[in-house]
Amino acid sequence: AQSVTQLDSHVSVSEGTPVLLRCNYSSSYSPSLFWYVQHPNKGLQLLLKYTSAATLVKGINGFEAEFKKSETSFHLTKPSAHMSDAAEYFCVVSSYSGAGSYQLTFGKGTKLSVIP
Amino acid sequence: ETGVTQSPTHLIKTRGQQVTLRCSSQSGHNTVSWYQQALGQGPQFIFQYYREEENGRGNFPPRFSGLQFPNYSSELNVNALELDDSALYLCASSFSLLRDNTGELFFGEGSRLTVL
Numbered sequence: 001a002q003s004v005t006q007l008d009s010h011v012s013v014s015e016g017t018p019v020l021l022r023c024n025y026s027s028s029y030s031p032s033l034f035w036y037v038q039h040p041n042k043g044l045q046l047l048l049k050y051t052s053a054a055t056l057v058k059g060i061n062g063f064e065a066e067f068k069k070s071e072t073s074f075h076l077t078k079p080s081a082h083m084s085d086a087a088e089y090f091c092v093v094s095s096y097s098g099a100g101s102y103q104l105t106f107g108k109g110t111k112l113s114v115i116p
Numbered sequence: 117e118t119g120v121t122q123s124p125t126h127l128i129k130t131r132g133q134q135v136t137l138r139c140s141s142q143s144g145h146n147t148v149s150w151y152q153q154a155l156g157q158g159p160q161f162i163f164q165y166y167r168e169e170e171n172g173r174g175n176f177p178p179r180f181s182g183l184q185f186p187n188y189s190s191e192l193n194v195n196a197l198e199l200d201d202s203a204l205y206l207c208a209s210s211f212s213l214l215r216d217n218t219g220e221l222f223f224g225e226g227s228r229l230t231v232l
Contacts, residue, residue: 004158034220043120043206043225044159090158094220103172104149104221106158 002027002093006107014115019078021110023091026072032094033074034104035065039087047089050074061085086114120224122207128230129197137192137227139207146211148190149221150182153204165190194229202231 007022025031035047048059055067061084065076074091091107121140129135141148147166151159161174165184179195188209194201205228208221 032220036223041225044208044223046220046222049220103161103164103174104151104159106151106160108156108158 002031002095002105004091004093004105004107006089006091006110008110009108010111010113012113012115013081015083016080019076019081019085019112021076021089021091021112023074023076023107024072025074025091025093027093027095033065033067034092034094035059035063035074035076036090036092036106037087038090038109044090047076081112081114083114083116086112088112120207120209120222122205122224122227124227125225126228126230128232130232131197131199133197133231134193134195135197135229137194137205137207137229139190139192139209139224141188141190141207141209142222144211145209145222146188147209148184148188149208149210150190150192151206151208152176153206153226154200155203159206162192197231199231202229204228 003026005024030052033050036044037047038044047063048057050057050067057065063078067074088109088111090109093105094102120142123138149164150162153159162176163170164172168184181193183191204226206223206226208223210221
């Protein structure tokens with residue numbers, strides 16, 4: 001079974017300062033990992049994904065994440081926060097459940113607030 | 117390219133009633149998944165449909181059922197509504213997960229169900 005733990009339920013940063021959203025995962029085999037973002041009253045948008053290629057993954061809007069197998073972590077970073085980054089962020093692990101079916105397991109989310 | 121669309125966007129039901137939520141998948145996608153997102157939580161996998169058959173299910177009771185149509189659109193039906201069914205219901209589509217080993221999904225904006 002797989003699981004995802006997002007270590008912070010709420011992170012607050014000042015505009016222009018770095019962002020770090022932490023995620024640890026548990027999976028019985030090499031997982032596919034994602035970060036999704038959800039703005040208020042909106043659906044989920046994919047930020048980036050790791051699929052066993054390069055361990056440093058670049059996504060949209062300047063976000064990056066590094067896959068560290070030894071630490072079972074997939075933390076999300078951005079060098080400089082923008083007001084538009086304020087949203088809920090979800091770390092997700094994908095697992096194959098047979099017959100062509102994949103199941104995404106979501107963390108509980110981290111709400112990012114950006115202070116002007 | 118048309119994204120994933122869901123209807124209705126908001127609805128209110130009373131306990132014991134039945135509800136049907138609808139989803140049109142993104143153009144070119146043939147697999148549809150449904151997720152339930154309770155307030156303050158991450159989305160939880162309900163089930164997935166491929167080629168009009170359910171081929172994956174999460175930990176939800178049988179009163180949660182679905183359909184996929186030949187045009188790949190889908191319905192989620194919930195019978196005997198309970199107060200705890202109040203949530204945002206998200207539909208996600210993808211193309212033939214048999215050929216996609218990452219599990220990346222494209223989400224609609226959701227249907228917000230309130231059960232009184």
